[in-house]
Amino acid sequence: MEFTHLNKEGRARMVDVSGKDDTLREAIAAGFIYMKKETLDRVAEGTIKKGDVLSVAQVGGIMGAKNTPNIIPMCHPIMITGCDIKFNISHEHQRIEITATVKNVGQTGVEMEALTAVSVAALTIYDMCKAIDKEMVISDIMLIKKSGGKSGLFERKG
Amino acid sequence: MEFTHLNKEGRARMVDVSGKDDTLREAIAAGFIYMKKETLDRVAEGTIKKGDVLSVAQVGGIMGAKNTPNIIPMCHPIMITGCDIKFNISHEHQRIEITATVKNVGQTGVEMEALTAVSVAALTIYDMCKAIDKEMVISDIMLIKKSGGKSGLFERKG
Amino acid sequence: MEFTHLNKEGRARMVDVSGKDDTLREAIAAGFIYMKKETLDRVAEGTIKKGDVLSVAQVGGIMGAKNTPNIIPMCHPIMITGCDIKFNISHEHQRIEITATVKNVGQTGVEMEALTAVSVAALTIYDMCKAIDKEMVISDIMLIKKSGGKSGLFERKG
Amino acid sequence: MEFTHLNKEGRARMVDVSGKDDTLREAIAAGFIYMKKETLDRVAEGTIKKGDVLSVAQVGGIMGAKNTPNIIPMCHPIMITGCDIKFNISHEHQRIEITATVKNVGQTGVEMEALTAVSVAALTIYDMCKAIDKEMVISDIMLIKKSGGKSGLFERKG
Amino acid sequence: MEFTHLNKEGRARMVDVSGKDDTLREAIAAGFIYMKKETLDRVAEGTIKKGDVLSVAQVGGIMGAKNTPNIIPMCHPIMITGCDIKFNISHEHQRIEITATVKNVGQTGVEMEALTAVSVAALTIYDMCKAIDKEMVISDIMLIKKSGGKSGLFERKG
Amino acid sequence: MEFTHLNKEGRARMVDVSGKDDTLREAIAAGFIYMKKETLDRVAEGTIKKGDVLSVAQVGGIMGAKNTPNIIPMCHPIMITGCDIKFNISHEHQRIEITATVKNVGQTGVEMEALTAVSVAALTIYDMCKAIDKEMVISDIMLIKKSGGKSGLFERKG
Numbered sequence: 001m002e003f004t005h006l007n008k009e010g011r012a013r014m015v016d017v018s019g020k021d022d023t024l025r026e027a028i029a030a031g032f033i034y035m036k037k038e039t040l041d042r043v044a045e046g047t048i049k050k051g052d053v054l055s056v057a058q059v060g061g062i063m064g065a066k067n068t069p070n071i072i073p074m075c076h077p078i079m080i081t082g083c084d085i086k087f088n089i090s091h092e093h094q095r096i097e098i099t100a101t102v103k104n105v106g107q108t109g110v111e112m113e114a115l116t117a118v119s120v121a122a123l124t125i126y127d128m129c130k131a132i133d134k135e136m137v138i139s140d141i142m143l144i145k146k147s148g149g150k151s152g153l154f155e156r157k158g
Numbered sequence: 159m160e161f162t163h164l165n166k167e168g169r170a171r172m173v174d175v176s177g178k179d180d181t182l183r184e185a186i187a188a189g190f191i192y193m194k195k196e197t198l199d200r201v202a203e204g205t206i207k208k209g210d211v212l213s214v215a216q217v218g219g220i221m222g223a224k225n226t227p228n229i230i231p232m233c234h235p236i237m238i239t240g241c242d243i244k245f246n247i248s249h250e251h252q253r254i255e256i257t258a259t260v261k262n263v264g265q266t267g268v269e270m271e272a273l274t275a276v277s278v279a280a281l282t283i284y285d286m287c288k289a290i291d292k293e294m295v296i297s298d299i300m301l302i303k304k305s306g307g308k309s310g311l312f313e314r315k316g
Numbered sequence: 317m318e319f320t321h322l323n324k325e326g327r328a329r330m331v332d333v334s335g336k337d338d339t340l341r342e343a344i345a346a347g348f349i350y351m352k353k354e355t356l357d358r359v360a361e362g363t364i365k366k367g368d369v370l371s372v373a374q375v376g377g378i379m380g381a382k383n384t385p386n387i388i389p390m391c392h393p394i395m396i397t398g399c400d401i402k403f404n405i406s407h408e409h410q411r412i413e414i415t416a417t418v419k420n421v422g423q424t425g426v427e428m429e430a431l432t433a434v435s436v437a438a439l440t441i442y443d444m445c446k447a448i449d450k451e452m453v454i455s456d457i458m459l460i461k462k463s464g465g466k467s468g469l470f471e472r473k474g
Numbered sequence: 475m476e477f478t479h480l481n482k483e484g485r486a487r488m489v490d491v492s493g494k495d496d497t498l499r500e501a502i503a504a505g506f507i508y509m510k511k512e513t514l515d516r517v518a519e520g521t522i523k524k525g526d527v528l529s530v531a532q533v534g535g536i537m538g539a540k541n542t543p544n545i546i547p548m549c550h551p552i553m554i555t556g557c558d559i560k561f562n563i564s565h566e567h568q569r570i571e572i573t574a575t576v577k578n579v580g581q582t583g584v585e586m587e588a589l590t591a592v593s594v595a596a597l598t599i600y601d602m603c604k605a606i607d608k609e610m611v612i613s614d615i616m617l618i619k620k621s622g623g624k625s626g627l628f629e630r631k632g
Numbered sequence: 633m634e635f636t637h638l639n640k641e642g643r644a645r646m647v648d649v650s651g652k653d654d655t656l657r658e659a660i661a662a663g664f665i666y667m668k669k670e671t672l673d674r675v676a677e678g679t680i681k682k683g684d685v686l687s688v689a690q691v692g693g694i695m696g697a698k699n700t701p702n703i704i705p706m707c708h709p710i711m712i713t714g715c716d717i718k719f720n721i722s723h724e725h726q727r728i729e730i731t732a733t734v735k736n737v738g739q740t741g742v743e744m745e746a747l748t749a750v751s752v753a754a755l756t757i758y759d760m761c762k763a764i765d766k767e768m769v770i771s772d773i774m775l776i777k778k779s780g781g782k783s784g785l786f787e788r789k790g
Numbered sequence: 791m792e793f794t795h796l797n798k799e800g801r802a803r804m805v806d807v808s809g810k811d812d813t814l815r816e817a818i819a820a821g822f823i824y825m826k827k828e829t830l831d832r833v834a835e836g837t838i839k840k841g842d843v844l845s846v847a848q849v850g851g852i853m854g855a856k857n858t859p860n861i862i863p864m865c866h867p868i869m870i871t872g873c874d875i876k877f878n879i880s881h882e883h884q885r886i887e888i889t890a891t892v893k894n895v896g897q898t899g900v901e902m903e904a905l906t907a908v909s910v911a912a913l914t915i916y917d918m919c920k921a922i923d924k925e926m927v928i929s930d931i932m933l934i935k936k937s938g939g940k941s942g943l944f945e946r947k948g
Contacts, residue, residue: 003200003211004289007716011690012214012286014697016714018656018735024334031296042161053161055529056170058327059389060231063537065330066385066393067229069698071278072285073218073691077698077711079393081423082332084323103334105423107713107737111292112285119277119296120229127230127270128170131162134269134312138189138277138299143292154292165558169532172539174556176498176577182808213684216801217691217863223804224859224867227540231533235540235553237867239897240806242797261808263897265555265579319516319527320605328530328602340650347612358477369477371845372486374643375705376547379853381646382701382709383545387594388601389534395709397739398648400639419650421739427608428601435593435612436545443546443586444486447478450585450628454505454593454615459608470608481874485848488855490872492814492893543856547849551856551869581871581895635832635843636921644846644918663928674793685793688802692863703857703910704917705850743924744917751909751928752861759862759902760802763794766901766933766944770821770909773928786924 005074014074020107025148027102029114031141033122034095039133043096043125044089054087057098057124061085064120065102065113075112080104083113085121098122099144109149115141163232172232178265183306185260187272189299191280192253197291201254201283202247212245215256215282219243222278223260223271230274234266241271243279256280257302267307273299321390330390336423341464343418345430347457349438350411355449359412359441360405370403373414373440377401380436381418381429391428396420399429401437414438415460425465431457479548488548494581499622501576503588505615507596508569513607517570517599518563528561531572531598535559538594539576539587549586554578557587559595572596573618583623589615637706646706652739657780659734661746663773665754666727671765675728675757676721686719689730689756693717696752697734697745704748708740715745717753730754731776741781747773795864804864810897815938817892819904821931823912824885829923833886833915834879844877847888847914851875854910855892855903862906866898873903875911888912889934899939905931 007013035043046052062083069077081103088097100117102110122138129136146154165171193201204210220241227235239261246255258275260268280296287294304312323329351359362368378399385393397419404413416433418426438454445452462470481487509517520526536557543551555577562571574591576584596612603610620628639645667675678684694715701709713735720729732749734742754770761768778786797803825833836842852873859867871893878887890907892900912928919926936944 003204003286005211005214005286007718009718011687011717012694013690013716014694014712014714016716016735018713018737020713046161052529053163055327055526056163056231056533058329059530059533060229062328062330063231063386063389064229070695071218071222071225071229072282073214073221073695074282074285076713079395079422079711080330081334081336081392082330084329084332085327086323086325103332105334106711111288112281115281115284115296119281122299123270123273123277124230124232126273127232128161128163130269134301134304135314136300138273139297141280141296142294146292156293165560167560169529169559170536171532171558172536172554172556174558174577176555176579178555210687213687213801214691216803217688220802220804221695221860221863228537231537234555237553237869237896238804239808239810239866240804242803242806243801244797244799245801261806263808264553319520319602321527321530321602362477368845369479371643371842372479372547372849374645375846375849376545378644378646379547379702379705380545387534387538387541387545388598389530389537390598390601395711395738396646397650397652397708399646400648401643401645402639402641419648421650427604428597431597431600431612435597438615439586439589439593440546440548442589443548444477444479446585450617450620451630452616454589455613457596457612458610462608472609481876483876485845485875486852487848487874488852488870488872490874490893492871492895494871544853547853550871553869580869635836635918637843637846637918678793685795688795688863692861695863696861699861703850703854703861704914705846705853706914706917743920744913747913747916747928751913754931755902755905755909756862756864758905759864760793760795762901766936767946768932770905770931771929773912774926775924778924788925 017107022106023148024105025109027110027114027146028144029118030099030144031118031122032095032097032139033125033136035136036133037094039129040094053125053128057121058085060124061117061121065117068113068116072112076108078104078106080113109146111143111146175265180264181306182263183267185268185272185304186302187276188257188302189276189280190253190255191283191294191296193294194291195252197287198252211283211286215279216243218282219275219279223275226271226274230270233270236262236264238262238271267304269301269304328390333423338422339464340421341425343427343430343462344460345434346415346460347434347438348411348413349441349452349454351452352449353410355445356410369441369444373437374401376440377433377437381433384429384432388428392424394420394422396429425462427459427462491581496580497622498579499583501585501588501620502618503592504573504618505592505596506569506571507599507610507612509610510607511568513603514568527599527602531595532559534598535591535595539591542587542590546586550582552578552580554587583620585617585620649739654738655780656737657741659742659746659778660776661750662731662776663750663754664727664729665757665768665770667768668765669726671761672726685757685760689753690717692756693749693753697749700745700748704744707744710736710738712736712745741778743775743778802864807897812896813938814895815899817900817904817936818934819908820889820934821908821912822885822887823915823926823928825926826923827884829919830884843915843918847911848875850914851907851911855907858903858906862902865902868894868896870894870903899936901933901936
């Protein structure tokens with residue numbers, strides 16, 4: 001298989017999707033941010049109050065999904081038709097799981113939008129907690145599932 | 159320690175740094191993107207040609223560093239004075255290590271800019287290789303070192 | 317009725333409009349900026365010259381309409397297909413009325429684009445006159461009419 | 475007094491502030507959004523839950539303050555050093571009062587940043603409640619106070 | 633023929649394209665950047681190495697094409713479906729020819745996107761070479777060809 | 791002389807200007823847009839009316855100058871302290887001369903901001919006249935003068 005982003009001169013191009021059909025597409029991405037026990041406790045407390053860390057990360061992630069074509073150089077402009085982000089706090093693993101679901105109806109999919117939403121949500125959590133913990137780690141950002149388009153369904157195993 | 163981003167009503171605010179001194183600040187962040195052997199081989203081949211994946215990721219990461227205050231909701235606007243990104247391909251670990259160094263002279267530091275540069279560079283690599291590999295994983299994005307400002311030097315152990 | 321922007325966890329999401337039809341949609345919003353008699357006279361004089369305050373406000377408002385999805389966190393990206401702004405100077409009421417009309421063909425409407433266009437046009441007038449008048453007031457920004465989409469026609473009474 | 479934004483040809487320019495001193499500057503702006511009793515009740519309920527309307531408006535307003543030079547055509551780029559937004563719900567007047575405080579250390583002030591923060595916060599509230607109330611009105615956006623810079627202290631009377 | 637961008641009051645508007653059909657559209661624009669012999673030699677050498685000037689200009693130009701509606705005030709938002717940029721180094725004429733091809737499927741064309749891609753690619757080359765040559769000249773940026781839409785085919789003669 | 795934008799690996803970086811002094815800097819750039827006699831007459835007529843082509847180009851160019859670090863990949867973020875654009879219509883040469891002057895006080899200069907302002911103003915004129923003339927040509931965009939900073943005064947000869 002060839003890299004689709006290379007033109008005849010071997011330089012990067014934005015792949016031509018003009019001939020593709022508009023189909024309903026969905027992508028789900030996930031990732032984790034690991035932090036100290038005390039930091040996680042503080043974030044978890046906040047979730048029962050207004051103005052908490054995860055509310056800001058939710059907004060940051062959704063705006064990141066919309067902003068993807070400005071952030072990722074070769075991404076096509078896309079009008080996403082829906083975006084949701086979920087957080088799952090695990091005290092056992094000292095981490096927050098972030099899952100983003102993005103939808104669109106168009107000629108190209110929303111994998112990058114979902115991955116960017118997760119990344120920006122994680123970075124936002126880092127930003128808001130960094131005064132008390134500089135050793136947080138963002139890990140295992142990956143595509144979980146995508147559907148729609150010519151390449152069809154993808155589901156990550158295990 | 160308190161979360162500095164919370165106002166009296168418990169809502170998010172942008173922390174007031176007006177009284178802080180302008181100092182030279184530097185932050186180094188790093189992270190990895192893991193991929194299939196064949197994908198890594200293809201990226202590695204490209205690095206000896208023009209228009210390679212890592213050149214685009216380099217540009218994406220640097221623009222991401224500049225763009226950080228628009229991406230991360232509570233980040234202060236900052237005029238970074240320098241940004242460099244390095245890639246280290248490890249065939250043994252089937253991964254590319256991404257290291258970003260960002261500098262500024264100002265009232266607040268550039269940790270978020272360095273972490274965002276690494277994240278955007280990793281997402282750009284994902285974007286350009288996703289036609290041949292959807293199972294890449296972005297991991298271990300972390301702050302390696304920061305210097306300057308009131309909190310002084312931070313260096314990650316191990 | 318429920319807030320459509322809340323997910324099951326009670327957090328904000330971008331509402332899923334994937335299943336909606338593309339229809340022609342139009343929204344009209346209006347608002348006022350009140351100012352001192354002398355300020356208004358100066359603006360009114362300018363309208364018969366090139367480079368006047370209202371020309372800049374016109375451009376600011378139209379770019380604001382395009383920029384709405386970046387400004388308003390939960391707004392869907394939209395490709396507006398037309399935007400016009402009108403100004404009506406009333407010496408009697410010492411105010412300028414701003415009316416914005418925005419159109420699109422899509423799955424979601426342009427009310428926010430019209431309201432944002434009015435707001436940005438008003439803020440631009442404020443910016444350009446603030447050296448001579450800091451007491452201007454922006455008021456009564458409201459949706460006048462919207463058509464198209466499932467919820468159909470809305471017209472503000474009175 | 476002359477409009478400072480006009481060049482010799484009578485066209486708009488960005489005023490030259492190169493010779494001005496860097497001083498600490500602060501601006502406070504305020505405004506209201508009026509809504510139906512039921513809408514206000516729904517917003518008020520939300521403030522005791524995570525993911526409420528006002529948390530998103532808080533983030534929208536702060537990002538709007540940062541984004542001001544991109545939104546208002548003749549505004550100087552500014553690095554704001556702090557931004558906070560407060561909401562005051564009045565059931566009696568069926569309205570939410572929005573107050574934004576912005577600070578910077580620079581050659582030009584942050585009045586427009588404070589007014590833009592209030593406007594974007596109000597528009598965000600509108601966006602998130604418009605499914606249940608299209609007749610909300612945004613009113614009385616005005617500068618309350620500014621300090622710093624050559625023109626010194628301004629405080630709105632009454 | 634009338635200027636289509638003027639409303640009844642003689643002010644600028646974004647032209648209403650709501651009634652137009654979605655068609656496949658393509659635009660090709662070109663231009664040149666002239667530079668000293670030694671500068672051109674340095675750029676030409678770089679094209680056989682990673683990280684060369686033209687790789688960055690390629691990315692800058694493609695991102696410029698996507699960014700056109702934010703850069704050009706009255707441009708409609710557009711979702712381009714493909715973008716490619718080619719460079720042709722002429723040692724004889726001491727210049728680099730830049731050619732951009734942009735495609736979309738929509739109600740309005742991509743001439744401005746192609747012209748903006750060429751302009752931004754040229755400016756990027758200038759930026760990266762200005763430390764060794766401040767006398768470069770960007771010239772002859774023009775539309776070469778456009779197809780699709782009501783006005784049909786345009787091809788520049790000569 | 792070496793390309794300053796290349797790191798040790800031969801990839802692009804944002805040059806480190808952390809150690810440079812803040813000085814007053816100014817740059818002047820110029821360029822032309824050539825058009826048919828009738829198009830030029832139409833633009834010239836407009837300059838005596840509100841809402842003319844050149845007013846919009848003026849705003850586009852100034853916003854372009856502010857936007858330069860987002861448009862040009864390796865440009866440093868800069869807070870410009872002033873920007874003015876002048877147009878000179880020559881019926882004899884069937885062209886409009888565009889001259890942009892940009893100032894800042896900082897560690898790096900504003901050549902790119904001035905060149906970008908001219909380019910965006912020219913593209914905006916093209917955009918607004920393209921319905922009646924597709925053969926306009928943008929030419930001879932060049933740096934006329936720069937002052938301030940370590941490299942000192944540059945003035946283009948001839």
